[in-house]
Amino acid sequence: MAVVELDNVVKDYGATRAVHGVSLTIENGEFCVFVGPSGCGKSTLLRMIAGLEEITDGEMRLDGQRVNEQRASERGLAMVFQTYALYPHMTVRQNLAFGLENIKTPKDEIVRRVDAAARMLQIETYLERRPKQLSGGQRQRVAIGRAVVREPRVFLFDEPLSNLDAELRVAMRGEISALHRRLGNTMIYVTHDQVEAMTMADKIVVLRAGRIEQVGAPLELYNRPVNQFVAGFIGSPRMNFVEGTVDSIDDEGVDLRDRTGTAYRAAVDGGGVERGDAVVLGIRPDHLDVGGSVGHEVTVNAIEQLGGDSYLYCERPDGTRLTAHIAGQTAIRRGDVARAVFRPEYSHLFVKDTGVALPRLTIGEAV
Template sequence: MGHIKLTNVTKSFGAVDVLHDINLEIKDGEFVVFVGPSGCGKSTLLRMIAGLEKPTGGELAIDGKVVNDVPAADRGLAMVFQSYALYPHMSVRQNLAFGLENTRMPKVEIAERIGEAARMLEIEPYLERRPGQLSGGQRQRVAIGRAIVRRPVAFLLDEPLSNLDAELRGSTRAELAALHARLSATMIYVTHDQVEAMTLADRIVVLRAGRIEQIGTPLELYNRPANRFVAGFIGSPHMNFLEGTLEASGSDRAVATLKGGHRLEVPMAGGAVAAGSPITLGVRPQHITLDAGENSIPAKIRLVEALGSETVLHADVAGQKVLVVAPGQHDLAPGADIRLSLAAAPIHLFNDRGLRLERAV
């Protein structure tokens, strides 16, 4: 139950193609997060699975059955909307009951299911209130409750936390994770927030401009991003990118020259790129250290943000911006010259098409 498979699915609104050739298989009980910048098509993809949009091409199957022409109501899915979409003129109880009444379920069973969900989500005290009388967090629980009582094949969640404030978002995120563990149902979750994606997902699907950029577990995406886009999207603050040229390559090492002439030794499988080709180095801000030793480059500090536990340095390396997150507190002032060491950093290399070059093992 809850196995969803998309084969060559496309979607266009009029002449505008919003999704190209999506292939994706979601296993039963899996927590999959669609992530990407706004307008990448992730919500459309979710709504297509829900049955609220019809695919233009390709095949969508739930539990082995093609459901392209099955209306939303009959797919056995439940959805939590970004705005929660609670019926404002109904009480919380009526909101939860509405979907069940439509299936002509006996009243006793409806009451039972609502009671169970209300206990689970701790919304029992508000059952007789209207959504307008609830706080954002409470509304969010009701929205989830409305999905839970349906006992769906899979839960579809469309940016369910985006209307909550930062603190509540953190705690609700943890509760969602616990809920998934408890229900062990398939969940598809759409967000533009990579932190939510990293913390919740079994697997993340990164989308950009209607195409899947990469599918993988959170750590796969973090450690082995398929391309520059994924590398920049996953991880906070963003990965630093330094433009340069490949100088010479050995069997497992190569030397790159950055703009401005600094030379760096980088790991690379031999022969992946011809010498003299343009190349981009990717280094996460947390992996740069303030050492002057081997494999270090000179930089000028532009801005210092002292956060207490760590210090964020905005530096300039021969005209290219570099962000450094250094643990602890540092007594540095803008304008100071320092050296940044990449010795301990996993350096990612991207070719001129933005694809990541496999590191030497």
């Protein structure tokens, strides 16, 4: 049980700054996910929290207490590694017990905790096996078990599912969420997979180039991204972007035109822009209605029919590429010219130079 606070935390590697003054509070019992493209500093940040990397500047507090100078083992955290990092020469039981033996836990207590963790993670039958005799999913359970037996204040996960196949990843996602509900510990989870972030997190922290872009609940990030980067990063397939200039502004939204003179409208607060400003309109593939008799003309370059879902890869006459998602199947064929409707209440608008989002006035997807 713990509150993790980062106060203007900095990490330098020689002359290179990997993390630029990150401040963040992770509440007790929260499932917090750090997400971002590779090289964004999310793993570095986690390793600094773990105590595996020194904090160059700033302060880290656990339950209000400064822990910068504490060694990894003294912080009372447990980490699950991407590569599992199991001790290859030890049996599963020895792997689980090692951390407890290090702190001289009584033998019967070790047995009790190891058995309890093994039961919870359903690895009882492999306790006497070595890691190399286990499958990837089983190894990942053992790695989680090794964290569980130590009864840590905070669980840290460093891309724990990225070495698993797709099916197993979905299953383990559910198991880790269940583990969180059951134990109620604070958990910090690093991933580059925004689907993992969306499905597991109470709170998502989107990072880019060592800086926090946005912190919020999954749907908040989806519905109200603060900038074009977050808008593009959260949501799959990626949000569509159309460049244009502001045409007019009124109380209910902003009108804009793209290079070809085609008009669009977004239901956003236009207070931050003026007529003639360069802006970017954003709309998610889920909200682009293709196939009706009205709307903007697009050429369909490719179609992916998954049965339950269809994805259309289209192009506007000026070369702007658009992705559309259609629930169910579609009669549209490759090469067809179709019409796409951009609905203002589903549209986002960003200032082109800064990427900053204009606040949305009506949110189509809100329930």
